[in-house]
Structure formats: C-alpha cells, structure tokens
Amino acid sequence: MPTYEFKAKNSESKIIEGRSKFKNKESLTEQLELKGYTLVEAKELNAITDISQISIFKAKVKVKDLAVFCRQFAIILEAGVPIATALDVLREQTANPTLKECISDIYEDIQKGTALSVSMKKHDDLFPEVLIYMVEAGELSGMLDKTFTRMAEHFEKENRLHQKIKSAMTYPVIVLMVAVGVIFVLMVKVVPSFSGILGGFGVELPVFTKVLINISKFFQTFWWVILAVIIAMVVGFARFKKTTPGRHFFGSLAIKLPVMKQVTKNVITARFSRTMGTLMASGVLIIQSLEVVQKLLGNIIIEEKIDSVINDIKQGKGLSQPLTAMKYFPPMMVSMIRIGEESGNLDYSLDKSADFYDEEVETSVQQLTSLIEPIIVIFLAVIVAFVILSILYPMMSIYQTMSA
Numbered sequence: 001m002p003t004y005e006f007k008a009k010n011s012e013s014k015i016i017e018g019r020s021k022f023k024n025k026e027s028l029t030e031q032l033e034l035k036g037y038t039l040v041e042a043k044e045l046n047a048i049t050d051i052s053q054i055s056i057f058k059a060k061v062k063v064k065d066l067a068v069f070c071r072q073f074a075i076i077l078e079a080g081v082p083i084a085t086a087l088d089v090l091r092e093q094t095a096n097p098t099l100k101e102c103i104s105d106i107y108e109d110i111q112k113g114t115a116l117s118v119s120m121k122k123h124d125d126l127f128p129e130v131l132i133y134m135v136e137a138g139e140l141s142g143m144l145d146k147t148f149t150r151m152a153e154h155f156e157k158e159n160r161l162h163q164k165i166k167s168a169m170t171y172p173v174i175v176l177m178v179a180v181g182v183i184f185v186l187m188v189k190v191v192p193s194f195s196g197i198l199g200g201f202g203v204e205l206p207v208f209t210k211v212l213i214n215i216s217k218f219f220q221t222f223w224w225v226i227l228a229v230i231i232a233m234v235v236g237f238a239r240f241k242k243t244t245p246g247r248h249f250f251g252s253l254a255i256k257l258p259v260m261k262q263v264t265k266n267v268i269t270a271r272f273s274r275t276m277g278t279l280m281a282s283g284v285l286i287i288q289s290l291e292v293v294q295k296l297l298g299n300i301i302i303e304e305k306i307d308s309v310i311n312d313i314k315q316g317k318g319l320s321q322p323l324t325a326m327k328y329f330p331p332m333m334v335s336m337i338r339i340g341e342e343s344g345n346l347d348y349s350l351d352k353s354a355d356f357y358d359e360e361v362e363t364s365v366q367q368l369t370s371l372i373e374p375i376i377v378i379f380l381a382v383i384v385a386f387v388i389l390s391i392l393y394p395m396m397s398i399y400q401t402m403s404a
Contacts, residue, residue, distance in 0.1 A: 003101060004028050004044055008037040015040065061126045063162060065096045067155035069103075070131070074148035083144070084110045102126050115139060129292045130154070130275050137282040147282060154278045161270060161358055168365040172372045179380040184219070186387050191216035194391045205394050212390040247300040254299055255328075259371055263364045268297050269333050270357035277350030287313055302328060319346070333357065 109119035117136035138147030312322035320338035340349025
C-alpha cells in the first residue's frame with residue numbers, strides 16, 4: 001500500500017498532520033471522516049518525493065523502539081482500551097516512521113478482523129519471533145496486556161545489554177579512527193614537506209627513509225585507490241558476514257579467540273536464558289521456545305548445536321541434561337536450570353540466570369576493551385616512531401656532515 005502524508009482539520013478547524021499507509025486517497029478520506037476530521041491535503045510518498053521510502057534509507061526499528069512500543073501497548077490495554085483503538089493511538093505517537101507505517105498496516109488488518117499475532121507475522125522483518133509467539137500465547141490466554149508488559153521488560157533488558165557492549169566498544173573505535181587519521185595526515189602532509197627538505201641536500205637517504213617517502217607518494221597519488229579499497233573491504237566484509245560460510249567463519253572465531261570467546265559466551269548465555277524464561281513464563285512449550293531462541297542467539301555454530309538439544313528433549317530428556325552434553329553453556333547456568341526443573345520454577349531460574357550473565361557481559365567486555373586499547377596505541381606508536389626515525393636519522397647525518 002502507498003504511504004500518504006496528509007493534513008486534516010476537525011470541527012474546530014484545528015489542523016493535524018500525519019503519515020500512514022492506505023489503499024488509496026479515498027480510503028484515507030474515509031478513515032479521517034470516521035474520526036471527525038476533514039482531509040485538507042494529501043501527498044502520496046515515493047522514492048522521489050521521500051528518500052525514506054527507499055529500503056536502505058528507511059529508519060531501522062531498534063530494540064529500544066520495540067521496548068517503548070510494548071510498554072505503551074501494555075499501558076493502554078491495561079486501561080481497558082480495545083486493541084484497534086490502542087493501535088490507533090500508538091501509530092499517532094510513535095516517532096519511528098518505519099514502525100509507524102507497520103502499526104498502521106496492523107491497524108488496518110485488525111479493522112478487518114485479523115488476529116494481532118497473524119498481522120504481526122506479516123512484518124516478521126521488524127518484529128522478532130519471540131514477540132510474535134508471545135502475542136499469540138497472550139491472545140490464547142486472554143492476558144495480552146501482561147504479555148506486552150513482560151515483552152517490554154524483555155526488550156528493555158536486551159537494550160541495556162546492547163548499550164553495555166556499545167558503550168564499552170566506543171572508546172577503542174574512536175582511538176582506532178584517530179590512529180588512521182594521524183597516519184593519513186603524516187603520509188599526506190608531514191612526510192612530503194620533510195622529504196622536500198631532505199632532497200634539497202642531495203645526500204644518500206637510508207633505505208627506511210626511501211620506503212617512507214615512497215609510501216607517502218603512493219598516498220598522495222593513489223589516495224582514491226586506498227579509499228576505494230577500504231570501501232570495498234567494508235562492503236565485502238558486510239556481505240560475506242551474511243552468507244552461510246561467512247556466518248560459520250565469524251561464528252567460529254567468536255567462540256575460539258581468547259577474551260572474545262568469553263564475551264560471546266556471556267552474551268549468548270544471557271540471551272538464551274532471558275528469551276527462554278520469557279517464552280516459558282507465557283506458556284510456550286519448551287521445544288517451540290528452543291526453536292525461537294535458536295534463531296536469536298547470533299552465532300550459527302551454537303544455533304546448530306541447539307538442534308541436538310531439541311532432539312534430546314523430543315526423546316523425553318529434560319533441558320539441563322542436553323545442555324550439559326552440549327558443553328558450551330557455563331556450569332552455573334546449567335545448574336540453575338536443573339534446580340528450576342526440580343522445583344517447577346524453570347522460568348524464574350532462567351530469568352535470574354539472565355540477570356547474572358548480563359553483569360558478566362559488562363565485565364568480560366571491559367576485559368576485551370582493556371586488551372584492544374593498548375594494542376591500538378602500540379600500533380600507532382610504532383607507526384609514529386618509524387616516521388620520526390625515518391626523518392630524524394638522515395637529518396642528524398646531514399647535521400654531522402655539515403659540522404665536520
């Protein structure tokens with residue numbers, strides 16, 4: 001359906017503005033009239049009139065957006081407001097344009113009698129499977145408001161986890177960017193000025209000074225080649241990472257590299273525990289829960305290993321035994337699951353395990369950044385030292401020759 005940007009006025013001539021999807025302009029006019037508004041102006045958006053209609057420029061729906069959506073939906077439903085009315089309110093106040101359009105589509109489906117979970121499945125590129133399964137379970141149990149409250153808490157914790165990792169990695173990334181910038185300035189501005197001075201004396205330059213000057217000339221002449229190579233590497237890296245061989249390669253690195261493997265294990269453990277706990281607390285069967293969790297772990301190596309866990313459970317085994325045989329998850333987490341199975345509070349044990357490993361993620365990420373930072377600094381120091389030595393050594397030789 002096309003997206004329309006429109007202006008409308010009510011009986012008091014108060015103007016409102018909005019953006020939503022409708023079959024056509026007549027449908028837009030009809031919907032506004034039902035709410036007591038008169039259409040003043042409507043413009044159909046496309047790739048020419050609005051760049052955000054192009055998929056690569058569309059606003060991304062982040063975990064934080066989902067957390068706010070679920071929290072607001074829960075509050076409105078708890079007040080006894082019908083689902084259709086709640087969606088109408090949400091699409092008016094949602095800031096993210098992509099999510100706003102999605103909510104409008106769901107609203108239109110609800111008006112036609114479609115179930116909320118069925119409509120949300122049409123937008124599985126925006127809504128994760130865990131949310132769709134939870135909504136489906138909430139509809140069956142008649143506790144949709146509690147379902148959205150639980151999902152709001154789930155996404156809020158997931159967002160905090162993302163923020164911990166992001167904030168910890170920000171400084172190393174900035175240091176790396178500064179290092180690259182310093183190297184570029186040295187090669188393009190500093191070295192050429194000194195090479196001109198040294199060339200004026202007509203002396204034989206050391207080999208490493210010649211190497212530096214040649215590198216500098218390459219930077220000056222072929223900077224566009226360097227830029228093209230960097231862009232090609234970034235694009236190639238991003239595409240390869242999405243392929244099955246790429247996912248296996250990087251997934252294997254993540255669970256094998258020193259320090260990195262601990263961060264990966266803590267993140268996967270926290271995500272597994274939280275998602276399983278959330279699903280099982282809403283009455284989703286353990287096998288269905290595992291099938292959903294399997295797609296959300298972010299590491300294809302571990303995702304494939306979950307297949308054996310699912311097969312063991314189908315044969316009548318509990319959750320803790322197959323996880324122990326998997327030999328990946330920490331013993332403490334497996335022990336808490338075992339205790340939860342024995343006490344009948346598996347969802348509670350999983351939630352507590354997730355809370356613990358959320359904190360472990362922060363510790364392990366800090367350890368990783370404390371390792372990365374000095375490596376970057378040392379790398380930059382070596383480059384700068386090489387440049388300084390390559391310039392100062394011939395200059396000292398020239399000074400000594402002139403002094404003699």
